[in-house]
Amino acid sequence: MMSFILVSMVSSLTSIDTLGNFLRAQRERLEPDGTMTKVRRRTPGLRREEVAARAGMSAIWYMRIEQGKAEAVSAPTLARIAEALELAPAERAHLFHLAGRSDPVAPPESGRQVPDALRRCVGTFGGPAYVLDRLWNVAAANDDAIALFGDWIGRGENLLRFVFLSDEARGLIDDWPGRAQRLLAEFRLDHGRRSQDADMAALVDTLRTESPECALWWREQQVLDREGGLRRFNHPGRGLLTFDQLTLVPAGNSTLKLVLLFPDQSESMISASTARQSLAS
Known part of the structure; x- marks a missing residue:
């Protein structure tokens, strides 16, 4: 029983860490907003504070998520982060998969159109x-x-x-x-x-x-x-x-x-x- 608990804990921690790495990579690929382009930056992409502002959440909460310190992130929060990071459908699906949540907004269906x-x-x-x-x-x-x-x-x-x-x-x-x-x-x-x-x-x-x-x-x-x-x-x-x-x-x-x-x-x-x-x- 103890070994099972340890394996489950390691798997959970690995998933949280992977989620943080994914968010960080997506944040760093984005260009800063126009109002911020004149500010000299030491690192590429958006700052955590800018992503948090886009997502309508506190910078501290977003930082905890990205650093793997938040054990449970709700689906609505993930949806706001996905929009803030301008994720493509495949990237959004991957985000929810890493977090172990269902996307509250299903991706657009192509209906019954067959290629x-x-x-x-x-x-x-x-x-x-x-x-x-x-x-x-x-x-x-x-x-x-x-x-x-x-x-x-x-x-x-x-x-x-x-x-x-x-x-x-x-x-x-x-x-x-x-x-x-x-x-x-x-x-x-x-x-x-x-x-x-x-x-x-x-x-x-x-x-x-x-x-x-x-x-x-x-x-x-x-x-x-x-x-x-x-x-x-x-x-x-x-x-x-x-x-x-x-x-x-x-x-x-x-x-x-x-x-x-x-x-x-x-x-x-x-x-x-x-x-x-x-x-x-």
Whole structure:
């Protein structure tokens, strides 16, 4: 127990120190305000007092934060510091990550706009492929995806609504209870990252109200990373289909997910081997 406490304390102190180093580096890269340009400076960038003034906080409090002497910094305070230091979205996200806080002002979402290159990837992929937005609405899908899942995916509807609120999903998805529970646990991770998103909260409320299984599993608080692997579907016209799923997050838009379903090679190899044996006999 003592070793665990010591490790936790070292990790916390390291994080605070890293936060201070980051703030210092960002402060030193900024040019002084115009009214201060005539003052001779021994160090580059803004002074701590100038950052504090920009952020509307005391110079002593900001100094404690930068020196790693402040153990708990609130999210609103971090937001004011981020604005004072003119941080870019990636830098702002890094600041909140170092401080272990959630950003009260979510970065601008790009909505469901899918880059042309990503649409070409979906359209030319040799298997079912689709793109999910931050709410897991389908933002793009190819013909193979429509053939597998149905017309709903081509209309850009919500993946979770299909899984939990449609009878077709229960017949299509092999081991529906296990897959649906896993999917909800993966979605909870996204939900936690955007806990202030009103649209996401409304989606969860609808699912919990209309699906008893979703209500039960949501209360269990299970959280999982997005996972690839085999996916099996009981297609009404083509029988049992097996795919190897890969999910990618495009650079520049972490709210989108590209989902690719590769035909399972192991089953293809078994089928080919069986055919060769039949020919040989």
